[in-house]
Amino acid sequence: MAADTALPVYTVLPFVAMLLSVAVCPLWMPHWWERNLNKFLVSAAWGLPVLILYLGRQPSALLGMGEEYVSFIVLLAGLYAISGGVLLRGDLEATPLVNTTFLALGSLLASFIGTTGASMLLIRPLLQTNRERARVTHTVIFFIFLVSNIGGMLTPLGDPPLFLGYLQGVPFAWTFRLWRPWLLMVATLLLVYFVWDSVHHAREPLAALRRDRVQIEPLRLLGGVNLLWLAGVVLAVAFLREPIREILIAALAAVSLWRTPREIRRASGFSAYPMVEVAVLFFGIFLTMIPALELLRTRGAELGVREPWQFFWATGVLSSFLDNAPTYLTFLALAQGLGVADEVVGVTHALLAGISVGAVAMGANTYIGNAPNFMVRSIAEQAGVKMPSFFGYMAYSGGILIPLFVAVTFLFF
Numbered sequence: 221m222a223a224d225t226a227l228p229v230y231t232v233l234p235f236v237a238m239l240l241s242v243a244v245c246p247l248w249m250p251h252w253w254e255r256n257l258n259k260f261l262v263s264a265a266w267g268l269p270v271l272i273l274y275l276g277r278q279p280s281a282l283l284g285m286g287e288e289y290v291s292f293i294v295l296l297a298g299l300y301a302i303s304g305g306v307l308l309r310g311d312l313e314a315t316p317l318v319n320t321t322f323l324a325l326g327s328l329l330a331s332f333i334g335t336t337g338a339s340m341l342l343i344r345p346l347l348q349t350n351r352e353r354a355r356v357t358h359t360v361i362f363f364i365f366l367v368s369n370i371g372g373m374l375t376p377l378g379d380p381p382l383f384l385g386y387l388q389g390v391p392f393a394w395t396f397r398l399w400r401p402w403l404l405m406v407a408t409l410l411l412v413y414f415v416w417d418s419v420h421h422a423r424e425p426l427a428a429l430r431r432d433r434v435q436i437e438p439l440r441l442l443g444g445v446n447l448l449w450l451a452g453v454v455l456a457v458a459f460l461r462e463p464i465r466e467i468l469i470a471a472l473a474a475v476s477l478w479r480t481p482r483e484i485r486r487a488s489g490f491s492a493y494p495m496v497e498v499a500v501l502f503f504g505i506f507l508t509m510i511p512a513l514e515l516l517r518t519r520g521a522e523l524g525v526r527e528p529w530q531f532f533w534a535t536g537v538l539s540s541f542l543d544n545a546p547t548y549l550t551f552l553a554l555a556q557g558l559g560v561a562d563e564v565v566g567v568t569h570a571l572l573a574g575i576s577v578g579a580v581a582m583g584a585n586t587y588i589g590n591a592p593n594f595m596v597r598s599i600a601e602q603a604g605v606k607m608p609s610f611f612g613y614m615a616y617s618g619g620i621l622i623p624l625f626v627a628v629t630f631l632f633f
Contacts, residue, residue: 226518231273231511235546238266238508242501243541243588247610256496263504270508281510288387289506291462292545295383296336297495298453298469303337304490305446305480310439314350316417319359320410322346323366327406330371331378333450339368339592340488345439347603352431355420357607360600361616362413366406368592369584373402373577377457379590381539381548381579388552389565390572392458397569401577401632408624443484449476489599498591505546516553525551526558529633532574536582536625540589548579574633581625585617586610 241262245253252258274282312318322342330338343363350356372378375395376386382395421429449472456468525534535551552575556566563569583590587597587610597607608616 227511227515229515231270232515234266234269235505235508235512238263238504239546241266242505246588246594256493256500259497260500260503263500263507267504267507270510274510281514282507285506285510287462288384289502291387291466292380292384292502292506293499294466294469295377295453295457296334296380296498298473299334299337299377299450300340300495301473302446302449302453302476303333303341304485304488305443305476306341306450307442307484307488308341308345308439309437309442309487310345310348311351311435311437312349312439313433313436314353314421316414316421318349319346319417320414322349323362323413324406324410326363326367327371327410330367331374332454334377335368335372335379335590336494336592336595337450338371339363339596340490342367343596343599344488344603347600347605351603352428352435353421353424354428355424356600356605358413358416358420358616360596360605360607361613362409362416364593364596365584365617365621366409366413368596369590370402370405370409370581373398373580375454377454379580379583380545382576383457384545384549385552385565385572385576386457388549391564394564394572395576398573398577401573401581401628404631405581405624405628408627409620412620442487443480446476446480449473494591494595502545509546509549512550513553516550517557519557523554525554526560527633528568528570528574529629530574531555531571532578532629532633533625534578535575536578536585539579539582540585544579544583544590548575551575551579570633577628577632581628582621584621585614587613 245262271282322345326338326342329341333341343360346359346363347356350359369379373382373395376383376390376392378395382390386392452472453469456465456472460468525531531551531554535547538547538550552565552567552572555571555575558567558571560571561568564572584593587593601607607613
């Protein structure tokens with residue numbers, strides 16, 4: 221098959237099946253899906269037809285996507301390994317101001333150590349601080365909104381979609397252009413949370429408030445040297461190119477694993493399972509999305525999505541139910557297929573902003589929109605917090621986030 225022969229539409233079916241598997245299997249067969257080997261079998265099954273197709277059609281496309289996959293996994297694994305060596309311990313008084321400060325700090329850190337890194341660093345001390353309180357569910361939900369998603373909008377390190385954009389040629393500093401929608405969403409959610417938590421705090425049992433004031437333990441940072449390794453990852457991504465960038469990130473992660481005492485990682489709940497899960501799932505996603513990206517680049521203009529606000533909502537809605545990283549690449553390819561002004565990676569700044577903000581922010585709409593969402597929910601439930609169901613969580617996100625996204629649409633897109 222010639223490389224320039226138009227692909228039939230049905231070649232995107234493995235990609236659709238892969239994304240549906242990621243969305244549906246955790247709900248329909250959660251125990252079977254827990255094993256990473258089963259996830260790999262699903263990835264391999266859906267990826268095999270695409271592998272066979274492109275070995276005969278365009279092997280260079282497989283090679284290019286393979287290089288992007290390796291860079292993507294090396295960055296995520298590096299951030300996960302290093303941040304897992306930092307442990308913040310303590311128990312402060314769980315006032316609305318203290319909780320809001322936790323969320324604000326996490327929203328800022330998320331852009332520089334990743335939403336996964338910031339979530340894993342802060343969720344346990346936040347839960348420890350609130351362990352005497354009876355009403356904690358809303359705090360975890362806002363944590364997912366801010367720290368696990370929206371906060372990671374300012375650099376390619378913040379959220380996987382933005383790093384994939386960086387690998388596609390988006391300049392490292394370009395994402396700082398998103399500071400206005402980031403600031404609006406973060407400030408609004410922090411204000412709403414502060415008022416909400418103040419109401420709940422006033423309704424707490426007096427005995428719980430007394431215990432909270434008495435059981436105080438100053439915050440302590442263990443494994444602080446890993447912050448230097450995190451800074452090294454930031455500098456590597458900003459100033460180096462592959463393969464030197466990936467080699468340095470892997471070396472920094474190896475040093476962190478070697479030098480961090482096991483007691484710290486054990487206390488932080490660090491394990492290889494989440495990273496292996498990401499690696500095997502994205503193996504299938506990266507492979508199966510090759511035909512979808514090719515079709516969107518060649519026929520994307522036929523879909524009628526052309527304006528920044530349309531890209532914001534289309535990218536965002538799909539990012540709510542499918543993983544936001546491949547969704548970002550899909551709509552970036554669609555924008556590149558429009559043939560509009562080439563300002564950055566073949567699209568306008570406005571279109572790229574719509575895609576970026578939609579992918580990062582609307583990953584907060586459901587538990588499956590972004591990888592840290594489920595991780596935070598699991599840790600909270602292990603700590604005894606009663607978290608809402610899949611659709612119960614969507615009731616929160618629909619009532620709080622959707623009006624905010626409508627405001628973002630009118631103000632910025």
